[in-house]
Amino acid sequence: MITEIMNRNSPFSYRCNGCGRCCVNKRIQTNPYEVLRLARNLGMKTGEFVQQYLDKEGPYLRVTAEYTCIFLDNKSCGVHQDRPIACRTYPLGRWVSSNYEETYRELKSHPGCEGVYGLDGTVGQFLAEQGVLPYLEVADRYQALFYRMFDALQQVLPTDSDLPDNAQNAMFRSDQADMPAFMEWLDIDGAVKIYCAEHNLVPPDDIVRIVDLHVQAINQWLDSQPGGTP
Ligand code: SF4
Ligand code: SF4
Numbered sequence: 001m002i003t004e005i006m007n008r009n010s011p012f013s014y015r016c017n018g019c020g021r022c023c024v025n026k027r028i029q030t031n032p033y034e035v036l037r038l039a040r041n042l043g044m045k046t047g048e049f050v051q052q053y054l055d056k057e058g059p060y061l062r063v064t065a066e067y068t069c070i071f072l073d074n075k076s077c078g079v080h081q082d083r084p085i086a087c088r089t090y091p092l093g094r095w096v097s098s099n100y101e102e103t104y105r106e107l108k109s110h111p112g113c114e115g116v117y118g119l120d121g122t123v124g125q126f127l128a129e130q131g132v133l134p135y136l137e138v139a140d141r142y143q144a145l146f147y148r149m150f151d152a153l154q155q156v157l158p159t160d161s162d163l164p165d166n167a168q169n170a171m172f173r174s175d176q177a178d179m180p181a182f183m184e185w186l187d188i189d190g191a192v193k194i195y196c197a198e199h200n201l202v203p204p205d206d207i208v209r210i211v212d213l214h215v216q217a218i219n220q221w222l223d224s225q226p227g228g229t230p
Helices: 032-041 046-053 085-089 123-129 133-156 165-171 181-186 188-198 207-223
Strands: 011-015 092-096 102-106 116-122
Touching: 011 123, 032 046, 032 133, 032 181, 032 188, 032 207, 046 181, 046 188, 085 092, 085 133, 092 133, 116 123, 123 133, 133 207, 181 188, 188 207
Parallel strands: none
Antiparallel strands: 011 116, 092 102
């Protein structure tokens, strides 16, 4: 078993044998891009998706009473083409430091996992094979936004209190009624629809353009805040 800290050049290979065990007893967290990909896979808008497929308590895919992922169909993933990052990088975990240095470590194997570990490739090749690189690029953009939000909110919030209304309006927007803030944050279609209406833009169909507008909308709000200087 490989346990050391790895980078994309480190020797690594893994062959999945489709046992489905990594889709059980696991909480799969989602970001707006992952929700957008999953929603489109199912022919939905993100507002519907978050209401139907996310846990009510946080940004995680729902699980069944047996604690299996809601998308597990027998031993197969029902949304394989658009599965989230955690599903693509398993059995590796990715860590990104505050100065954007990326490392990988092998995660604890699921009991009974039938995958085959090896060294006849690299971490980078494995990631490319899993189609995760576009996901990581977007995840890093959202991480940069989070750092900016954190800095800006420290200036905006005088005490440990709720977000001010203008922050709520800029960062958590949805065209769906009565959703908790984490769901509004993930309803990227709703946020972009509102932003486009305010800026006389036609809401795009292309998912890369949708993410661009989402990031742009939040950055514009951050630019206008006392602590939001780029
Ligand atoms: S999204 Fe697919 S791969 Fe990921 S946990 Fe669910 S069933 Fe498994
Ligand atoms: S536990 Fe390993 S072998 Fe089984 S489905 Fe998941 S990645 Fe594939």
